[in-house]
Every structure is written in structure tokens, then in C-alpha cells.
Amino acid sequence: MGKIKIIQPGLMTTVQDLGRYGYQQFGVSVSGAMDSIATRLANILVGNREEEGLLEITMVGPEIEFLDSMIIAITGGDLQPIVNDQPIKMNRSVLINPGDCLRFQGIKKGCRSYIAFAGGVKVPVIMGSKSTFVRAKVGGYKGRALQSGDILDIGEPTNSLEYLVGREVKKDFYDYGSNPIEVRVILGPQDDAFTQEGMQTFFNGEYIVTNKFDRMGYTLEGEKIEHKEGADIISDGISMGAIQIPNQGTPIIMMADRQTTGGYTKIGNVITVDLPKIAQAKPGDKIFFRKSTLEQAHQLIKQQESKIQKWKQQLDTLKKEVISTRKFHLKINEIVYDVKVQELKNE
Numbered sequence: 249m250g251k252i253k254i255i256q257p258g259l260m261t262t263v264q265d266l267g268r269y270g271y272q273q274f275g276v277s278v279s280g281a282m283d284s285i286a287t288r289l290a291n292i293l294v295g296n297r298e299e300e301g302l303l304e305i306t307m308v309g310p311e312i313e314f315l316d317s318m319i320i321a322i323t324g325g326d327l328q329p330i331v332n333d334q335p336i337k338m339n340r341s342v343l344i345n346p347g348d349c350l351r352f353q354g355i356k357k358g359c360r361s362y363i364a365f366a367g368g369v370k371v372p373v374i375m376g377s378k379s380t381f382v383r384a385k386v387g388g389y390k391g392r393a394l395q396s397g398d399i400l401d402i403g404e405p406t407n408s409l410e411y412l413v414g415r416e417v418k419k420d421f422y423d424y425g426s427n428p429i430e431v432r433v434i435l436g437p438q439d440d441a442f443t444q445e446g447m448q449t450f451f452n453g454e455y456i457v458t459n460k461f462d463r464m465g466y467t468l469e470g471e472k473i474e475h476k477e478g479a480d481i482i483s484d485g486i487s488m489g490a491i492q493i494p495n496q497g498t499p500i501i502m503m504a505d506r507q508t509t510g511g512y513t514k515i516g517n518v519i520t521v522d523l524p525k526i527a528q529a530k531p532g533d534k535i536f537f538r539k540s541t542l543e544q545a546h547q548l549i550k551q552q553e554s555k556i557q558k559w560k561q562q563l564d565t566l567k568k569e570v571i572s573t574r575k576f577h578l579k580i581n582e583i584v585y586d587v588k589v590q591e592l593k594n595e
Contacts, residue, residue, distance in 0.1 A: 252399070314344045437484070456468060
């Protein structure tokens with residue numbers, strides 16, 4: 249087990265995983281990583297389960313001191329990470345030594361990065377998830393964003409560190425930082441609540457991300473979308489990427505910490521493969537909506553999953569399972585060394 253210390257927390261750094269599913273019926277938000285693809289890729293790089301807990305950082309990154317050696321990988325938006333003032337590669341597993349310090353120089357592409365640690369972040373599992381839901385003070389590290397002085401435990405890797413270093417994500421997995429952003433949308437469930445002119449406005453208009461953006465949702469500004477009557481409906485469920493059009497007529501895209509139900513008309517839903525584009529959008533970015541179908545969305549998600557699984561299989565050919573780990577204190581010439589010995593499965 250290793251430890252990390254938070255020297256500076258950044259703007260918003262939380263423990264997340266792939267979410268807290270099965271509890272929306274009780275009013276509990278799903279939460280989880282805003283960018284699930286970046287989360288999965290980071291965990292795969294360091295040999296974790298795809299749903300393992302990691303750190304999500306937003307716009308301004310933290311400063312982290314490593315108290316033990318470990319393998320990390322940083323994916324998602326490029327906030328220009330540096331270790332001991334030297335740049336390190338995004339989308340690549342890296343060996344970190346005790347005393348090393350990780351910082352971020354600022355946004356280059358996107359706005360959210362994900363830091364995975366071999367062994368995962370060790371925090372309590374609440375309702376099946378490690379994810380932090382700050383509004384309810386549930387999950388993660390003490391139910392809140394990280395603060396200066398916090399010390400987090402990192403689990404024991406299940407794979408030999410030797411075989412985890414230098415693993416890389418293929419560049420064609422995602423494209424962050426493009427502006428304007430085109431996102432594909434499936435209409436419904438209340439698309440019939442809008443006039444024909446309103447629908448044309450939605451698909452032909454340009455919308456800009458405002459400063460009202462967080463893990464709950466993104467408020468956009470642009471030309472107003474016309475309702476037939478009004479925006480109020482009997483409250484129903486809200487999915488990730490649902491696009492609400494309240495009375496003012498401009499879209500709100502609902503995200504990871506969205507409420508479980510809402511009483512505004514929803515003109516459509518961003519398809520799953522395009523959700524990372526929204527998660528990485530920042531104030532001032534332009535968004536255009538394009539019409540898609542359920543069949544197209546299914547085909548795109550199948551293609552994405554196939555690509556990820558093929559990449560995982562390639563990485564697994566290099567993986568060695570750790571059967572046991574023993575730690576020793578060796579004293580040589582009055583100098584004490586901490587030594588870890590791993591027994592690997594012979595395949």
C-alpha cells in the first residue's frame with residue numbers, strides 16, 4: 249500500500265469511479281466520472297479494473313507529493329502535468345518515486361484530467377461506489393473535494409510494476425479540445441413539446457458554454473428554442489446527457505451529478521460516445537447539435553467498445569499476475585533499504 253499527500257487541491261479534485269448505479273429510485277444521484285472513457289483508459293493503463301477509483305481534476309490541477317513509489321497514468325484533458333518540474337506524457341503509465349511532486353501548468357486541451365494509481369484510491373465503498381457526490385457529502389474522501397494536507401491511501405497493485413510502466417493509449421481513442429464541438433443527439437422524450445421553428449433553431453443554432461457549468465450540468469447560451477406551450481412537465485427521470493429546455497429557451501445539458509428527476513421539457517439526449525466531448529468543454533466553447541438515431545448510437549458504442557477491448561487484449565499479453573508480495577528492510581553498510589519482492593505467476 250502507498251500514500252499520496254495533497255499539497256494544493258486545485259480547483260475541484262475529487263475521488264470518482266464509474267458511478268453509483270441502482271439508487272436513483274431513492275433520490276441518490278449517480279455521480280461518477282464526468283468523462284467515463286478517460287476514466288476507463290487511465291485504469292486500464294495502470295492495470296486496475298476499469299471501474300476502480302481515481303482522481304478527477306477540473307481546470308486547475310492539484311499539487312501532489314508521493315510518499316511511496318507507484319505507477320500512475322493521466323488521461324482526459326491535457327492540463328500539462330509535470331513531475332519535479334519535468335513534463336510527463338499524458339495517456340501513458342509512469343513510474344513515480346517517493347518524494348516526487350506532481351503539478352499541472354494549466355489547460356492545453358479539454359478541462360478535466362484523470363489520475364489513476366496502480367491499486368486504486370482506497371476510500372470506503374458507499375452504495376457500491378467510491379464516487380464523491382459533494383452536494384450530499386457522500387462517498388469519496390470524507391464526502392468532499394480534496395483539501396491541502398489530505399493523505400490518501402493507494403491500494404496494492406495486482407500486477408507487476410515492471411509490466412505496467414510505459415503502456416500507452418492509442419491517439420485515435422478520442423479527440424479533446426476541438427472548438428466548435430459537434431455532438432450527436434437522439435430526440436426525446438419531450439421533443440413533441442417544441443414548435444417546428446424551435447427544432448430548427450436547436451439543430452441549426454450555435455450555443456456557447458457559459459460560466460454556469462459544473463458536475464451537475466452545463467448551461468448554454470444562444471438563440472432561444474420555442475416551445476409549443478410551456479416548459480413545465482410532470483417530473484420524470486433524467487439521464488446523463490439529457491438536454492433540458494426550461495422557460496428561458498436555452499439548453500442545459502445534464503451531467504454526472506444531475507438530480508434524479510426534473511420538471512422541464514427534454515428535447516433530446518447526447519449519445520453516449522459524445523458525452524466526453526461535453527465533459528471536456530469549458531466556458532466559451534461553441535457547441536452544435538446534430539440529429540442522430542438510436543440505431544446509429546448503438547453502432548457507435550459497439551465500435552468504441554470493440555476498439556477498447558482489442559487494445560486491452562494487446563496490453564494483457566504483457567501482463568504478469570502477482571501471486572504474492574513481501575516487503576523487507578535490508579541494512580547494508582549502516583544504510584536501511586525498503587525492498588519489495590513480488591512472486592509472479594508463470595504463464
